[in-house]
Amino acid sequence: MSTVFSGPAGVQTYRAIALKQGLKMYAQHGMKPNRAWTPSNMLRAAGQITGHTYKRGHYVQAILDLEAWLLANGTNGESK
Numbered sequence: 001m002s003t004v005f006s007g008p009a010g011v012q013t014y015r016a017i018a019l020k021q022g023l024k025m026y027a028q029h030g031m032k033p034n035r036a037w038t039p040s041n042m043l044r045a046a047g048q049i050t051g052h053t054y055k056r057g058h059y060v061q062a063i064l065d066l067e068a069w070l071l072a073n074g075t076n077g078e079s080k
Contacts, residue, residue, distance in 0.1 A: 013074040016049050020066040027059035 005014045022033040023042050032038065043054040046062040050069050054062050 016066050016070055016074065019045055020063055023059050023063050
C-alpha cells in the first residue's frame with residue numbers, strides 16, 4: 001500500500017512533512033538532511049508554510065507550528 005499526494009495541496013502537505021522531519025533531525029542531532037537544507041533555509045521554508053517568522057534556534061517552535069498546520073490544512077493523501 002502506498003500513499004499518493006497529488007495536486008498543490010498534496011505537494012504542500014508532503015513538503016511540510018519532509019520539512020518537519022528535517023527540522024527534528026537538526027534539532028535533535030545537529031545533522032542537516034542535505035547540503036541545501038541549512039538551518040536558516042529550513043526555518044524560512046517553515047515560515048512560508050505556516051505564515052510565522054522564525055529566528056535562529058527556534059526549531060522546536062517551527063516543528064510545533066508545522067504539526068498544527070498539518071492537522072488543520074494537511075491532506076491525508078490517497079491510499080492505493
